[in-house]
Amino acid sequence: MTRKELVELIYAKQSFLCVGLDTDIKKIPQHLLKEEDPIFAFNKAIIDATSQYCMAYKPNLAFYESNGVKGWISFEKTIQYLNKHYPHHFIIADAKRGDIGNTSAMYARTFFEEMNLDSLTVAPYMGEDSVSPFLQYEGKWVILLALTSNKGSQDFQLTSDAEGERLFEKVLRKSQEWGNEENMMYVVGATQGKMFKDIRKIVPHHFLLVPGVGAQGGSLEEVCKYGMTDDCGLIVNSSRAIIYADSTENFAKVAAQKAKEVQLQMANELAKKAAN
Numbered sequence: 001m002t003r004k005e006l007v008e009l010i011y012a013k014q015s016f017l018c019v020g021l022d023t024d025i026k027k028i029p030q031h032l033l034k035e036e037d038p039i040f041a042f043n044k045a046i047i048d049a050t051s052q053y054c055m056a057y058k059p060n061l062a063f064y065e066s067n068g069v070k071g072w073i074s075f076e077k078t079i080q081y082l083n084k085h086y087p088h089h090f091i092i093a094d095a096k097r098g099d100i101g102n103t104s105a106m107y108a109r110t111f112f113e114e115m116n117l118d119s120l121t122v123a124p125y126m127g128e129d130s131v132s133p134f135l136q137y138e139g140k141w142v143i144l145l146a147l148t149s150n151k152g153s154q155d156f157q158l159t160s161d162a163e164g165e166r167l168f169e170k171v172l173r174k175s176q177e178w179g180n181e182e183n184m185m186y187v188v189g190a191t192q193g194k195m196f197k198d199i200r201k202i203v204p205h206h207f208l209l210v211p212g213v214g215a216q217g218g219s220l221e222e223v224c225k226y227g228m229t230d231d232c233g234l235i236v237n238s239s240r241a242i243i244y245a246d247s248t249e250n251f252a253k254v255a256a257q258k259a260k261e262v263q264l265q266m267a268n269e270l271a272k273k274a275a276n
Contacts, residue, residue, distance in 0.1 A: 001090055001118050002139060003182050006207070007231045009055050009088060014267035016232050018056035018092065019046065019259060020211070020239025021078065022063050027244055029251050039067065039074035042251075044081060046243050049252035053259035056090035057082060058209075058237055079115050090235070091118045092209070096145065098123035098130045105133040112137045119143050121187060121209070124171050128178050135179050142184050146171055147199065149189020149212035172202040181205050188227070190218020190236070196226035205229060211237040213262075220262070224269040232270065238262060 001009075010016045021043055025033075028042045035041040047057065059078060064071035082091055097107040097120060104122075111117045112134075119141035122134055134142045147157055147168040157168045165173075172186065188199055190212035199208070208227055212218035213236050220236060228234055242262070246254035 001141075003207075006090060009090065010232050011270070013053075013055050013263075014270060015053060015055050015263040016234050016236055016266055016270075017054040017259060017262050018058050018090070018209070018235050018237040019050050019054045019242055020094070020237045021046065021057055021059040021243070022239040023059070023074075023243070024063055025067060027247075029247050029249065031249055037070075037074055037077065039064070039071065040077045040081075042243075043074070043078045045252040046255050047078075047082065047086065049256040050242065050259040051086050051089065053256065053263040054089070056092060056235055056237075057086075058092040058094050058239075060094040060239075076115065079117065083116055092143065092235075093117045093120045096121045096123050097134075098126055100126065101129040101133055104130050108134045108137065112140045119185070121145065124175060131175070131178055135183055140183070142179060143209050144171065144175055144184065144186050146186040147188045147192050147195060149191040149218065153189065153192075169198070169202060172199065176203070181207075185209050185235070187211065190220070190223050193219070193222050194226055196223065200227060200229075205233065207233050207235060209235050209237065211239075213238050213241075220265055220269070224273070228269065228273050230273070232273075236262075236266070 023039050023042055025039060028038060032038045032041050059075060064075035082089060093111050111120045120134060121143045122131055124131055124144045131142060147153060158166055160166050185207040186203060188208045188210055190210050210223055213220050223236060242255050242258045245258045
């Protein structure tokens with residue numbers, strides 16, 4: 001999916017919502033456990049219920065890998081289902097990969113060739129040669145970790161060098177030598193609030209993947225105020241607040257309602273931006 005296609009998708013759906021498929025077999029409704037593949041059954045129901053309100057899905061690999069081979073099968077079936085039935089949705093593998101060049105090349109082959117995903121989250125700590133293999137695929141996106149929503153982000157990401165440049169700022173500046181606005185995004189946690197102003201000074205046009213709205217307490221209004229660009233420039237993820245909003249047989253219906261509520265807020269934010 002090109003940047004142009006991504007922007008068109010957002011405005012066509014009046015949504016920049018990404019539904020995170022952080023599917024934990026210990027949290028899904030109990031009645032699904034009788035299914036042959038409970039994880040896939042849950043994902044399928046969530047996808048069918050929320051697809052009209054979101055423009056992206058983000059399965060987190062940890063929730064699938066924790067179930068061993070069965071989990072990988074559930075993940076692969078989920079991706080195949082999305083590619084077949086919802087080909088216009090943007091699919092993000094939240095895997096946070098990143099290793100020496102030849103290893104990254106194998107990760108890239110796995111997610112971009114074998115599984116045909118649109119994008120992959122990547123850890124930039126090992127530098128250019130660990131990231132560049134992911135950037136060789138036309139129409140695919142690398143989403144670099146920049147400033148995350150967890151409390152521990154302060155341990156390294158906010159530390160400064162002698163010139164006062166914070167580590168996340170160095171990541172933003174340096175990585176622009178590797179990729180561009182057409183193939184690279186950044187993860188910025190919704191809980192970072194006004195920090196989006198500092199980020200937009202360095203990457204004014206790049207798309208940002210924003211987790212942390214919903215269960216983690218991030219404010220969608222604040223994210224849009226400081227982070228939205230003229231062509232949106234945001235993909236905002238919500239996982240638990242949508243997919244685990246209900247644990248009964250009505251879980252998919254409730255998830256749809258929660259997704260719709262977020263989508264309506266997003267449509268309002270897009271309208272506000274257009275009016276300014």
